[in-house]
Amino acid sequence: MSDTAQFPLVIHWNQPLPDSTGSPLLLRKNLGGKGAALWDLLNVMKMPVPQFCCITASAFTTTLEHNNLPALIDWLDHPTRPLPMTEQDIRTRILNCDIPDTIIFEITTFLQQYPENYFAVRSSGTVEDGTEASFAGLFQSILNVRHLPDVLDAIKNCWCSLFNERVQTYMSKQRTSVPLGLALVLQRLVPAEKSGVLFTVDPVHGADTEILIEATFGLGEALVSGAVTPDLYRYDWYRESECDRIIAEKEYLYVRIDSAPFIQLEAIDAEQATQPVLSTQEVSELARLGLSIQTQTGFPVDIEWALVNNEFFILQSRPITQFGYAAIPGEWTTADYRDGGVSSSICTPYMASLYKYVIDSTMGTYLQHLHLAEKTVNVWQRSFFGRPYWNLGEVKKCLAKIPGFNERVFDEGLGITPRYKDDGVVTKTTLKSLVNGIRTLTIINASVKRKLKASPQFARQQRARLQQLAATDFSAMSDPELFGCYETFIQQEYFVSESTYFDFIYDNTNLNGLFKEEVEKTSFDMSQFPLLLSGLSGVSHMAPIEHLWKLRDQILAQKDTRDYWLNSSVTSIVKDLNDNRQEYHLNDVRQYLDTFGHHSRQELDLLVPRYVEDPAYVVEQLQDVLLQTTDKDPRSRNHAQQRKNQAVREALIQAAPLRKRRSLKRKLNQVREFLWWREELRDLSVQFYLYVRKITMEVEKRLLTAGALQQPNDTFFLEMADLIAIIRGNMTVEEARKTVIRNRHYYLSFAHYDIPDEVGERYGSFASFSTRQDHQDDPNAITGVAGSPGTVTGVARVIADINDADRLQPEDILITRSTDPGWTPKFSMLSGVVTETGGILSHAAVICREYGIPAVLAVKHATRTIQDGETITIDGSHGRVILADPSTPANSPASRVAETEAMV
Numbered sequence: 001m002s003d004t005a006q007f008p009l010v011i012h013w014n015q016p017l018p019d020s021t022g023s024p025l026l027l028r029k030n031l032g033g034k035g036a037a038l039w040d041l042l043n044v045m046k047m048p049v050p051q052f053c054c055i056t057a058s059a060f061t062t063t064l065e066h067n068n069l070p071a072l073i074d075w076l077d078h079p080t081r082p083l084p085m086t087e088q089d090i091r092t093r094i095l096n097c098d099i100p101d102t103i104i105f106e107i108t109t110f111l112q113q114y115p116e117n118y119f120a121v122r123s124s125g126t127v128e129d130g131t132e133a134s135f136a137g138l139f140q141s142i143l144n145v146r147h148l149p150d151v152l153d154a155i156k157n158c159w160c161s162l163f164n165e166r167v168q169t170y171m172s173k174q175r176t177s178v179p180l181g182l183a184l185v186l187q188r189l190v191p192a193e194k195s196g197v198l199f200t201v202d203p204v205h206g207a208d209t210e211i212l213i214e215a216t217f218g219l220g221e222a223l224v225s226g227a228v229t230p231d232l233y234r235y236d237w238y239r240e241s242e243c244d245r246i247i248a249e250k251e252y253l254y255v256r257i258d259s260a261p262f263i264q265l266e267a268i269d270a271e272q273a274t275q276p277v278l279s280t281q282e283v284s285e286l287a288r289l290g291l292s293i294q295t296q297t298g299f300p301v302d303i304e305w306a307l308v309n310n311e312f313f314i315l316q317s318r319p320i321t322q323f324g325y326a327a328i329p330g331e332w333t334t335a336d337y338r339d340g341g342v343s344s345s346i347c348t349p350y351m352a353s354l355y356k357y358v359i360d361s362t363m364g365t366y367l368q369h370l371h372l373a374e375k376t377v378n379v380w381q382r383s384f385f386g387r388p389y390w391n392l393g394e395v396k397k398c399l400a401k402i403p404g405f406n407e408r409v410f411d412e413g414l415g416i417t418p419r420y421k422d423d424g425v426v427t428k429t430t431l432k433s434l435v436n437g438i439r440t441l442t443i444i445n446a447s448v449k450r451k452l453k454a455s456p457q458f459a460r461q462q463r464a465r466l467q468q469l470a471a472t473d474f475s476a477m478s479d480p481e482l483f484g485c486y487e488t489f490i491q492q493e494y495f496v497s498e499s500t501y502f503d504f505i506y507d508n509t510n511l512n513g514l515f516k517e518e519v520e521k522t523s524f525d526m527s528q529f530p531l532l533l534s535g536l537s538g539v540s541h542m543a544p545i546e547h548l549w550k551l552r553d554q555i556l557a558q559k560d561t562r563d564y565w566l567n568s569s570v571t572s573i574v575k576d577l578n579d580n581r582q583e584y585h586l587n588d589v590r591q592y593l594d595t596f597g598h599h600s601r602q603e604l605d606l607l608v609p610r611y612v613e614d615p616a617y618v619v620e621q622l623q624d625v626l627l628q629t630t631d632k633d634p635r636s637r638n639h640a641q642q643r644k645n646q647a648v649r650e651a652l653i654q655a656a657p658l659r660k661r662r663s664l665k666r667k668l669n670q671v672r673e674f675l676w677w678r679e680e681l682r683d684l685s686v687q688f689y690l691y692v693r694k695i696t697m698e699v700e701k702r703l704l705t706a707g708a709l710q711q712p713n714d715t716f717f718l719e720m721a722d723l724i725a726i727i728r729g730n731m732t733v734e735e736a737r738k739t740v741i742r743n744r745h746y747y748l749s750f751a752h753y754d755i756p757d758e759v760g761e762r763y764g765s766f767a768s769f770s771t772r773q774d775h776q777d778d779p780n781a782i783t784g785v786a787g788s789p790g791t792v793t794g795v796a797r798v799i800a801d802i803n804d805a806d807r808l809q810p811e812d813i814l815i816t817r818s819t820d821p822g823w824t825p826k827f828s829m830l831s832g833v834v835t836e837t838g839g840i841l842s843h844a845a846v847i848c849r850e851y852g853i854p855a856v857l858a859v860k861h862a863t864r865t866i867q868d869g870e871t872i873t874i875d876g877s878h879g880r881v882i883l884a885d886p887s888t889p890a891n892s893p894a895s896r897v898a899e900t901e902a903m904v
Contacts, residue, residue, distance in 0.1 A: 007026070007030045007056060007058060008056065008106075009055070009056055009058055009059040009062060009100075009102060009103050009106070010053055010054070010055050010056065010059060010103055010106035010107065010110075011030075011031070011053065011054050011056065012052075012053045012106075012109075012110060013038075013039075013042055013043075013049075013051050013052050013053065014051075027039060027040075028126060029057065029126055029181070030054075030056045030057055030058065030183065031054045031056060031057075031124060031183050032054075032057060032123075032124030032125050032126050032181070032182065032183035032184075032185075033124055033125055033126070033127070033318060034122055034123070034124035034183075034185050034316055034318070035054040035056075035124040035183045035184075035185050036124075037316065037317045037318060038052060038054075038185060038187075038316070038317075039054070040297075041293070041314055041317055044296070045292065045293060045296050047289065047292075047293065047314045048289075048311065048312060048313050048314060049313065049314050049315075050187050050188040050189070050190050050313055050315065051113075051114070051187070051188045052185050052186060052187035052188065053106065053107070053110040053185075053186050054124070054183055054184070054185055054186070055103065055107070055155065055183060055184040055185075055186060056183050057126050057181035057182060057183045059103050059183075059184075060159055060162075060181070060182055060183070060184075061073050061076070061181075062100060062103070063097060063098075063099055063100060063103070063159075064097075066097075066098065066099075066100050067093070067097040067098060069093060069097070071084035071085070072084065072090065072163075075163075076162075076179060076180045076181060077179045078179070079178075079179065079180045083163060087163055087164060087165065090160065090163045091160045091163075094156055094159050094160050095153075095156050095157070095160065097156070099152060099155070099156075104148075104152070107148070107151060107152070107155075107186065108148060110186060111148060111151065114188050117146070117188050117189065118144045118145065118146045118188075118189045118191075119144075119145055119146065119151060119186055119187060119188060119189050120141065120142070120143045120144070120145075120185075120186075120187045120189045121141065121142045121143075121145060121151065121154040121155055121158055121184055121185070121186055122141040122158075122184065122185040122187060122316070123139030123140055123141055123158045123161060123162075123182060123184060124139075124182070124183040124184060124185050125139050125162070125180070125181070125182050125183075126179075126180065126181035126182070126183065127178050127180060127181075139158065139161045139162065139182065140157055140158045140160070140161035141158065142154040142157060142158065143189060143219065144189055144219075151186065155184055155186075158182070158184055159182060159184075161182075162180060162182045187315070190306050190308045190313050190315075191308060192218060192219050192220065192306035192307065192308060193217070193218070193307055193308055193309075194215060194216070194217055194218075194277050194278065194306070194307040195215070195216060195218065195219055195220035195304075195305065195306040195307065196213060196214045196215035196216055196220060196230055196231075196277070196304075196305060197213075197214050197220070197302055197303065197304055197305070198211060198212070198213045198214075198286060198287075198290045198302065198303040198305060199211065199212040199213075199300070199301075199302045199303075199320060200290045200291065200293070200294040200300045200301050200302070200303070200320075200749070201300040201320060201323070201385075202234065202327070203302075203320055203322065203323050203324065204323075204324045204326055205324070205325075205326050205327035206323045206324055206325035206326065206327055206328055206384075206759060207236075207327040207328070208384055208385050208386075208746075208749075208750070209236050209237055209238035209239070209746065210234050210235070210236050210237075210243065210327070211234070211235045211236075211237055211287045211290050211291070212232070212233075212234055213232070213233040213234075213235065213278070213283060213286060213287070214230040214231065214232055214233075215230055215231045215233065215277035215278050216228050216230045216231070216250055216253065216277060217250055217253045217268060217272070217277060218253030218266075219253070219306075220304055220305075220306065220315070228248075228250050228251060228252050228253070229248040229249070229250070230248060230250070230277075231245065231246065231247050231248050231250075231276060231277045231278065232244075232245065232246040232248070233245045233246075233278060233283050235283055235284065235287040237287055237288075237290075237291045237745070238742055238745075238746065240284075242280060242283055242284070245276070245283075247274065247275075247276050249273050249274055250268055250272075250273050250277070251267065251268060251273060252265045252266060252267055252268060253265070253266060253268055282307070285312065286305060286312060289303075289305075289312060289314065290303055291745060291749070293314070293317055294748075294749045295745050295748040295749050296748075297317075297319075297752065298748060298749070298750065298751035298752030298753060299319055299320075299749075299750065299752050299753035299754075300319065300320040300323075300749070300750075300753065301317045301318060301319055301320060302317070302318060302320050303315075303316065303317045304316040304317075323756070325759045325760050325761060325763055326761060328384065328759050328760050328761065329760065329761060330391065330392075330393035330394070330760050330761070331391075331392040331393035331396070331758065331759075331760040331761075331762055331763070332382060332384065332389035332390065332391060332392055332393070332758065332759050332760050333389055333390060333392040333414070333416060333757060333758045334387060334388070334389055334390075334755070334757055334758075334837075335390075335392070335414035335415055335416055335757070335758075335837075335839075336390075336414065336505070336839070336842075337387070337388055337389070337390065338757070338817070338818045338836075338837035338838070339818045339819065339835065339837045339838035339839075339842040339844060339857075341604060341818075342355050342387070342388050342604045343387040343388055343389070343755070344602070344604075344817065344818040344837070345602065345605065345801065346386045346387065346747060346750060346751045346753075347383070347386060347387050347388055347604075347605075348605070348606065348607060348716040348717060348747060349383075349716070349717055349718065349719050349743045349746070349747070350606065350696070350715060350716040350717065350718055350719060350720065350723070351604060351605065351606050351716070352381075352383050352387075352388045352719075353719035353720040353721065354490075354494070354498075354692070354720055355381060355388055356381040356382075356383075356388065357495065357720060358495060358498045358499050358502055359380045359381040359390060359502070360378060360379065360380050360381060361495070361499060362499045362502045362503060362506075363380040363381075363390070363391075363395075363502075363506070364377055364378060364380055366503060366506045367395070367398045369443065369447075370398075370439075370440045370443050370444070371436065371439055371440065371443075372398035372399065372401050372402070372436070372440065373394070373398045377391070377394050379391065380394070384755075384759050385750045385753060385755045385756070385759075386746060386747055386749065386750030386751070386753070386755070387750075387755050389758075389759060392416075392758065392760075393760065396410065396425065400425050400427050401427070401433060401436045402427060402433060402436055402437045402440055403427055403428070403429040403430070403433040403434050403436070403437045404427060404429065404437070405425065405426065405427040406423050406424075406425075406426050406427075407420070407423060407424030407425040407426065408420075408422070408423040408424050409423075411424070412785075413513070413785075413839060413840075414839055415757075415784070415785055415837060415838060415839050415857065415858025416757065416758060417757075417758075417860060419758075419762055419763055420762075441514070444507060444510050444511065444514070447507050448507055448511055448670065448674060451503070451504060451507060451674070451677070452670070452673060452674065452677065455677045455680070455681070458500065459680060459681070459684065462497060462684045462688075463684070465493065466684075466687050466688070466691075469691045474694060474695055474698040475698060475701075477698075479702055482695075482698060482699060482702060483699065483702075483727040483728075485695065486695050486696070486699050486724075486727065487724060487727075489691070489692075489695055490692070490695075490720060490724075493688070494688055494692055497684060497685055497688040498685055498688070500681060501678075501681040501682060501684070501685045504674075504677065504678045504681050505678065507674070508674055508675060508678045511670070511671055511674055512533075512671060512675075512840070515667055515668070515671045516529065518664060518667060519532075519652065519664075522652070522655040522656045522657075522660075522664075523655045524651065524652050524655040524656070525651070525655075527786065527789060527877035527878055528648050528651070528789055528877070529786075529840075530786060530787060530788055530789055530840055530845065530849055530876075531641075531644055531645055531648040531789055531849065532645070532648055532649065532652060532668060532671075532672075533671070533672065533675060533840070533846075533849060534641045534642075534644065534645050534788070534849035534850060534852075535638070535641040535642035535643075535644065535645030535646070535849075535850070536672065536675065536676050536679075536850065537638075537642065538676075539676055539679050539680075539846075539850070540679050540680050540682070540683035541679055541682070541683065541824060541846065541847065542634060542638060542824075542847075542850055543596070544592075544596045544599060544824065544825075545625075545634050545824050545825050545827075545828065546634055546635055546638075547592055547595070547596065548592075548621060548622055548625050548825060549625060549633055549634060549635060551585060551588055551589065551592065551622060551625075552622070552625045552626055554585055554588070555584075555585055555622075555626060556626065560584075561583075561584045561585060562626070564584045565584065565622065565623060565626055566623070566626060566627075570616050570619045570620055570623070571616075573586075573619045574615055574616050574619060577589060577590060577615055577619075589615070589618070589619075589622070592618065593611055593612050593615055593618065594612075596611065597610055597611045597612025597613075597615075597690075598610055598611075598612065598686055598687040598689070598690040599611050599686060600617075601617055601802050601803070602802065603686050603689065604689070606689070606692065606693045606696070606716055607713060607716055610690050610693065612690070621825040624825060624826075624829075625825060625828075628810070628828060628829055629810075632810075632828040632829055633828075634828050634850070634851060637828070637850070637851050637852050638850050638851070640852055641849065641850055641851070641852050644852070649665075649668060652664065652668065653665055675846075679846070696715050696716075696723075697715070699715065699723065699727065700712070700713075700714065700715040703715070703726065703727070707733065708726055708733050708736060709726075709736065709740070710737060710740070714736075714740045717739075717740045717743040717744050717747065718736070718739060718740060718743065722736070722739055757837070757860075780882060780883045780884070781880050781881065781882050781883070782859055782860075782862070782865060782880070782881050782883065783856075783859070783879055783880055783881075784834070784856045784857050784858045784859035784860075784862075784879050784880075784881070785838070785839055785840060785845075785856065785857040785858040785879050786840070786856065786875075786876055786877055786878055786879035787833075787838065787839075787840055787842070787844065787845035787848060787849075787855035787856060787857040787876060787879075788833075788845055788848035788849045788852075788853055788854055788855035788876045789854065789876050789877040790832075790852070790853070790854035790876045790877065791854060791873065791874070791875045791876070791877065792813065792831045792832045792853075792854050792873070792874060792876075793871065793872070793873040794811055794812060794813045794831045794832060794871065794872070795809075795811070795812055795813065795869060795870070795871055796812075796813050796815050796834075796866045796867065796868065796869065796870050796871070796872045797809070797812040797813065797814055797815060797868060797869075798815045798816070798863050798866060798867070798868040799814060799815065799816045800816070800817075800863070801816070801817070802819075802823055805823070805826050808826055808829060808830070809829075810829045811829070811830070811831045812829070812830055812831065813830065813831055813832040813833070813834065813872060813874060814826070814827075814830050814832070814833045814834065815834045815835075815862055815863055815866050815868075816834075816835055816836075816863065817835065817836045817837060817863060818835055818836065818837040818838065818844070819833075819835060819844045819847075823844075823847075824847055827847050827848065827851055827853065828851065830851075830853055831853065831854075832853055832854045832855065832874045832876070833848050833853060833854075833855040833856075834855070834856050834857075834859055834862050834866070834874060834881055835855075835856075835857050835858070835859070835862070836858070836859055836860065836861065836862045836863060837857065837858060838857040838858055839857060839858065840857075842857060844857060845857055848876075853876075854874050854875070854876030854877075855874075855876050856874050856875070856876055856879050856880065856881055857879075859881060862881070865883070866881070866883060867884070870883070870884045871884065872884070
């Protein structure tokens with residue numbers, strides 16, 4: 001029996017859920033968007049919600065079956081097909097149908113519990129109020145009904161709204177084929193004295209700590225219908241202050257009446273019309289409820305509320321799916337921060353502040369060194385929606401001083417979707433711009449040569465310092481010694497490590513762009529350009545997986561060792577490692593952890609333990625590798641890529657004019673060498689982060705003992721400057737506590753929010769378009785950045801993050817938002833990779849080229865558009881993904897489940 005079949009046709013607010021049916025997916029499938037949200041609000045978040053019962057989606061299909069209407073049930077499973085009859089015929093049949101007695105009994109039981117109350121019948125679509133599409137206002141709701149016949153009539157009218165033309169038009173616009181269902185919420189209607197809506201993030205301004213409240217007198221229908229202009233209040237919860245209020249003249253309010261349509265407008269007396277609806281205290285209390293809901297859901301929501309007898313009630317909550325950014329001047333992006341970077345997932349304030357410390361110092365300095373930036377700009381990174389963004393607008397202003405700058409080419413190279421017509425800003429060649437260009441080119445070339453010369457010595461110095469840090473016992477230091485060591489390490493040693501790496505990234509991006517322009521002037525096939533950057537020998541990011549394969553060879557050579565690794569649990573192997581057992585190559589694994597233990601699943605999330613702290617993931621990786629066939633061996637695949645690279649290099653030289661071949665060959669060697677060193681410095685950076693985490697956690701331990709902090713991980717919810725202020729005695733315990741609480745709330749507010757890649761005045765709304773874009777050759781093609789050449793057809797596996805990666809099967813095509821080095825062992829089993837972020841120099845692109853796996857990057861909303869389990873084709877040479885025809889049914893039960901999951 002399915003979980004849906006086990007679910008009651010009608011469920012009451014205080015009724016326990018059937019076993020195994022409490023997952024978000026199954027709640028939405030049965031209760032719809034509104035119903036599932038209300039269930040969570042009341043039973044999980046403990047919010048003040050008026051009592052309700054939910055007439056499940058199955059109750060509707062049961063009623064259709066009961067009245068012999070199978071054609072309507074079939075259409076709900078395939079809503080992109082034409083309706084089986086006219087909308088009016090459907091309405092007539094539903095209004096005349098008999099609701100089964102079992103459903104009527106449950107409804108009657110609920111109504112009898114509140115004999116003096118009126119009720120609202122609210123539609124709750126199974127695809128409604130999702131994080132990707134809201135379906136807001138498309139289904140009907142009826143307020144203020146009381147008696148059973150009126151309630152049953154309201155239920156039928158709401159069911160009819162599922163088949164209206166607006167729903168079909170909306171689904172066509174969203175280009176979705178998700179099956180439809182409609183549950184209904186029958187809720188006690190509170191006699192609201194005041195009511196309105198609350199947005200936990202202002203959807204127009206986009207200021208991420210500003211709550212927007214609209215309020216009116218009486219029932220909220222006056223506001224929703226547009227019959228009155230509401231008061232508007234803005235409250236900054238982070239600063240705990242009301243920052244704006246606009247008091248409107250409210251001419252009318254809605255009141256209840258006893259017959260259809262059960263509510264009517266009445267005039268408000270002139271004196272009350274101009275009075276504020278909410279007091280300062282009520283605004284603060286309502287904002288507190290809104291923030292609590294946002295922190296528990298992990299994304300911005302809009303809430304319907306009512307106030308009765310000085311008590312607030314939450315009537316509804318749903319995700320906010322679109323934003324404007326009027327309050328964010330300029331342009332800001334997470335490009336290059338997403339793919340394995342600090343913006344690939346929610347970022348702690350501590351990690352964001354470390355990055356800001358480096359970016360604010362290096363990016364402006366670098367551009368000033370190129371004579372492109374003014375010294376007045378000192379903010380190159382800001383956080384929005386819980387992730388760091390860098391100052392795209394200012395960088396463009398700087399680069400626009402160089403002749404030949406093309407804004408569209410620049411944006412698309414970073415995986416940024418242009419929001420302007422034509423090519424945007426294009427810099428013409430003038431004497432001034434030409435001088436700027438020649439000077440910049442000269443400086444970049446000199447910088448590249450200088451860095452290549454200095455890198456070996458710098459790397460030796462850094463490795464020597466890392467050995468010293470490995471031998472340092474931070475726990476043996478006194479508090480003053482530890483605190484002094486922390487300041488020196490973070491402000492000097494960490495800064496040197498990270499700023500050197502960042503400077504390498506800046507030059508690497510420019511060098512690669514200049515080289516690509518040179519290659520484009522030849523007759524070389526540019527679809528093969530990524531291969532010119534492949535086949536790097538001894539690159540640092542390949543070393544961990546190659547060492548795992550060496551361990552694999554040794555383990556499989558001995559039967560008892562092979563049996564131990566294949567038949568033992570991860571937990572028992574980790575225990576044997578910790579107990580210092582020597583057999584079964586466990587000592588070799590400990591040596592592996594000594595060498596590569598600075599890595600982790602998410603390397604720029606300092607909340608995540610490193611492998612040396614928690615070796616379970618390494619054990620899982622090794623067990624995975626033991627099960628893979630020899631054709632997945634990264635060593636042989638890398639050798640094959642080196643041979644391909646040699647052939648492509650020769651093709652490039654042949655495509656160039658004779659007089660330019662020697663120069664082009666030298667430049668190619670320089671680009672490859674520079675990329676190799678960039679990866680080497682990245683690995684050194686990751687090793688330093690191991691000690692950033694270690695010393696920070698030791699500082700936290702001392703501050704917890706002293707009572708300056710309250711709970712583990714508090715340090716990661718402070719900024720670096722705050723932590724230094726605490727250890728210097730410049731921040732009180734109370735100030736530190738409040739800062740941690742505010743920052744934890746900020747972190748939790750966006751923990752499950754799929755952030756916009758770009759924000760600022762120019763970027764309007766987010767998620768307002770589909771990525772199943774028309775293509776001149778194939779209408780089912782979506783495009784991105786060509787990251788690793790080749791074409792492959794296979795099963796798409798949509799993976800939310802690395803913690804979900806166990807679902808990957810050999811030869812799958814990975815579909816995910818972004819990757820970092822923690823993914824590397826998984827790549828060997830894949831036939832292709834598609835990510836929503838990244839560019840040709842991103843981690844995913846580099847790894848795929850070394851494995852010879854086709855990859856398409858920066859495919860907007862790939863994890864929503866591509867169905868889990870469907871067969872797709874990716875063309876890594878031209879940056880295209882060919883999808884199944886959206887008008888056909890999903891080709892597996894798993895893909896249908898994934899469609900619904902994408903809405904949750």
